[in-house]
Amino acid sequence: MNMQEIRAIAKTMDIKTSRMSKLNLVREIQTVEGNNACFASPGAADCDQNDCIWREDCLVASKKLAAA
Structure with missing residues (x-):
């Protein structure tokens, strides 16, 4: 998901x-939704939230952060 799409989601949540x-933006959205702010956190590869809208981006970002 690109930043424009993420900003649009955030805007609907004020x-x-x-x-x-x-x-940080995805984590803030997760928090406002009442979910764990876990986007790109360590252990994302073991995530069992298969229906999460952030899942694909999360796994990619998590790998990038781990490699850094």
């Missing part, structure tokens, strides 16, 4: 998006 990274 989340201010300026200067927020993708990681």
Whole structure:
């Protein structure tokens, strides 16, 4: 999901998006939704939330962070 799409989701939740990274913005959305703010966190490869809308991006971001 690109940043424009993520910002659109955040806007519907009255989340201010300026200067927020993708990681922080997705985590803020997760928090507002009442979910764990787990996007790209360690252990994402073991995540069992197969229906999560962030899953694909999360797994990619998690691998990038682990390699850094």
